[in-house]
Amino acid sequence: MRLVFGLVLLAGIGLAGFAVYMAQNYIGAYETALVQARQQTHVSVPTKQIYVSARPIAYGQEITEEDIRLAPWPEEIMPEGIFDEETPLLTENMEPRVALRAIDAFEAIVPSKVSQPGGSAGLxxxxxxxxxxxxxxxxxxxxxxxxxxxxxxxxxxxxxxxxxxxxxxxxxxxxxxxxxxxxxxxxxxxxxxxxxxxxxxxxxxxxxxxxxxxxxxxxxxxxxxxxxxxxxxxxxxxxxxxxxxxxxLGLTRAEPAAAPEPVQREQVCSTRVRRGAEVVNIPIPCTN
Structure with missing residues (x-):
């Protein structure tokens, strides 16, 4: 009976060890495949080092070296006018720049968001x-x-x-x-x-x-x-x-009424005649 129990125990330990061995091989193979996939993904997406904000920058805030960093950015969606190692955002002898609008953390910095060296955020x-x-x-x-x-x-x-x-x-x-x-x-x-x-x-x-x-x-x-x-x-x-x-309201103004034409009156000519103490007007034909 003890011999059978010992054989069963040894068989169980052997199976457990084999299962652990197989699990380690499976996990190792999975990790290797994952690393290879990440490397392939990194190679398949070309990137370029550009300047991004290392932390949120408020409107009107002066930008310092601590506020920016170089980070890889996919070239396929690269913004226009970026700052990189060839065209740095800040240099040693450059006057400070200020943010012309609020910039979120890890946002690509472009010229429309920052002022010229020594500029301000004014109108x-x-x-x-x-x-x-x-x-x-x-x-x-x-x-x-x-x-x-x-x-x-x-x-x-x-x-x-x-x-x-x-x-x-x-x-x-x-x-x-x-x-x-x-x-x-x-x-x-x-x-x-x-x-x-x-x-x-x-x-x-x-x-x-x-x-x-x-x-x-x-x-x-x-x-x-x-x-x-x-x-x-x-x-x-x-x-x-x-x-x-x-x-x-869709109304129209009434046209001003035309002025009435002047009435032409017939010309009447007369002459004065004294009859005793009375003076009378006697009509006579008009001569031109």
Whole structure:
């Protein structure tokens, strides 16, 4: 009986050892295959070392060496204008750069997100040559209920009173589009496009040419301005139609009544004749 028990025990130990051996071989083969697959994946996706953010960078923050690092980036989805070892983001003698918008951690850094060396995050960065910043007063109705963001494009409408003696010109309250596709560069005191939630702005700042600034200045002082948010792909062509109360309701103005023609009266000629103490007019034929 003891001999049988010993044989069974030895057989069990042998089977257990064989199972452990087989499991180790299976796990080892799996790990080897996994490493080979990772190496093949790494080889099949070409990458390039570019500068990314090592931690979140806030809008307007000065960028330091601790904020950035070189990291591999797939060449197939490489952003335009990246910074790499050949075109470094920061050098030893370079003036500091600042973030023009909030940058998340491990995000590729491109020129549109950082200033030039020694630059600032002010509005002048968003202005093109020949443009100036102009602030427009808005409220919940004229400011598209707080959904405007820097970078959006809007049409500007003017509503005011027109006093004209020309019967063919509209009179009274008139609404007209005065500018189309104007680019917003700031909402209140914030020029950062990455904002969450909605807030009712009091002013919006637009990038306008000198001629457009003249139009906006006069329009804001003589009437009410209303903004209309348009698509980024919109052409932004202005319409010349004016709308007043009559055209809005589909009514037409009555044509002014023509002046009556003068009535030609028959010419009557007479002569005075004294009869005693009385003077009378006697009709006589008219001579030309």
């Amino acid at each position: 002048t960065h968003y202005l093109k040559p020949g443009e100036s910043a102009f602030a427009i007063r808005v409220d919940v109705a004229s400011g598209v209920s707080g959904f405007l963001r820097p970078g959006d494009r809007v049409d500007v409408y003017w509503t005011g009173r027109v006093d004209s003696r020309d019967p063919n010109m509209p009179r009274g309250e008139v609404t007209k589009m005065i500018l189309a596709g104007i680019r917003l560069i700031a909402i209140d005191q914030n020029s950062e496009a990455d904002t969450s939630g909605t807030s009712i702005a009091r002013t919006v700042t637009v990038a306008a040419t000198r001629e457009q600034t003249l139009v906006l200045t006069h329009a804001q002082s003589t009437g009410q301005l209303t903004l209309s948010l348009i698509s980024q792909n919109e052409d932004g062509e202005a319409i010349t139609t004016e709308v007043d109360q009559m055209s809005m």
